[in-house]
Amino acid sequence: MSVRVQSALFDIGAETAAFAKGRAGVGAIVTFTGIVRDRASGGLSRMEIEHYPGMTERAIAGIETEAIARWHLIDSLVIHRYGALGVGDPIMMVATAAPHRGDAFAAAEFLMDYLKSRAPFWKKEVAADGAEWVAAKDADEDALRRW
Amino acid sequence: MSVRVQSALFDIGAETAAFAKGRAGVGAIVTFTGIVRDRASGGLSRMEIEHYPGMTERAIAGIETEAIARWHLIDSLVIHRYGALGVGDPIMMVATAAPHRGDAFAAAEFLMDYLKSRAPFWKKEVAADGAEWVAAKDADEDALRRW
């Protein structure tokens, strides 16, 4: 189980390869990567992500601990960036390794749903025509209820 | 959308990196990798995967076409190996790219559920104490019913 909160870019391929490397008992690996997407109207200059140092790591570790308690996982990884990100840059990544695919998928989706609404990050979209904090979606709060 | 049926080993990290590379509109990428796992009792020498050349590619392309019709996907990838595989080797991989995480996750799970029971592959576990065809699981057939 590991947590990394960083401003540095990370390499999805390299992280996936490192995570997948030779662990006994693993039959299924799921990864999720979130990427900065332009607005529907276009013109996004960058995304700025603010976080709460200290609480962020605690919250993510708590979420991972809960995932490990609920599913049969062999390992998990969460990487989440903060700072200024460009369109197409990876924002964050979750990876789960389990004996079976059901556990790997469910735990990855659970981690994502919790990160969306329970990890202290805030996104701001910055464009030439102004900057705007991304609003939380009711759908994200609803997604938590299924767990 | 792409399908690769091959005996050659593939590199999870390199495939993930290539799939994730700069596509406009992508906000979420999900990958699933299936890995040869030893038997609970240990001692697996190798896994042999037989397939039905011709039908395999058609079946997988059909499954991907259905996924693209049902979810908002920007791209998908299925790689599935056949032949003799060692413990810890990747068997297959599914990747989905979508604007939103819900579509990427659902399509990846759908593709997996269909590959398990509808793509013409058969696995045989070979060990020093004998060889055995892997039996289809009722749970895999049940998993299809949710879609």
Place this chain on the structure above:
Amino acid sequence: MIDVLYFAWVRERIGFPKERVETTAATVADLVAELKAREPRYEAAFADLTALRVAVDQTLSTFDAPLAGVREVAFFPPMTGG
């Protein structure tokens, strides 16, 4: 003439992966009946049809499927991909 293919343990019981069959069978089930009448190994392979799946011209099908115009029939156990 129909190409008949066998996979996994069906192939192992029959002893080879493929054969050309001269048949006037109207359906897959009729073809199975003809094959079973040939030799014990076919009898062994087709003993329990609920344990088998069939593809007709590379598309999953059923035992009551008609064979008119069909070029390829394959028999195999439930698939275990992924």
Place this chain on the structure above:
Amino acid sequence: MIDVLYFAWVRERIGFPKERVETTAATVADLVAELKAREPRYEAAFADLTALRVAVDQTLSTFDAPLAGVREVAFFPPMTGG
């Protein structure tokens, strides 16, 4: 003395990310009332508490949480991670 932290648009409305507050407030809600009485920018930041979340000593909490022994309180909008 409690460290009070502000994030995202709450921070922008208040004008700084952190301050030390001398308070005898019994609960988070009492602290909010004290702050709102200070200056219009606090009034602006805390105008709609349903749009805010609070963490007490780095754990998500509620506005009725007691402040006895607490070292750090943070106010922010609903989180948008992932």
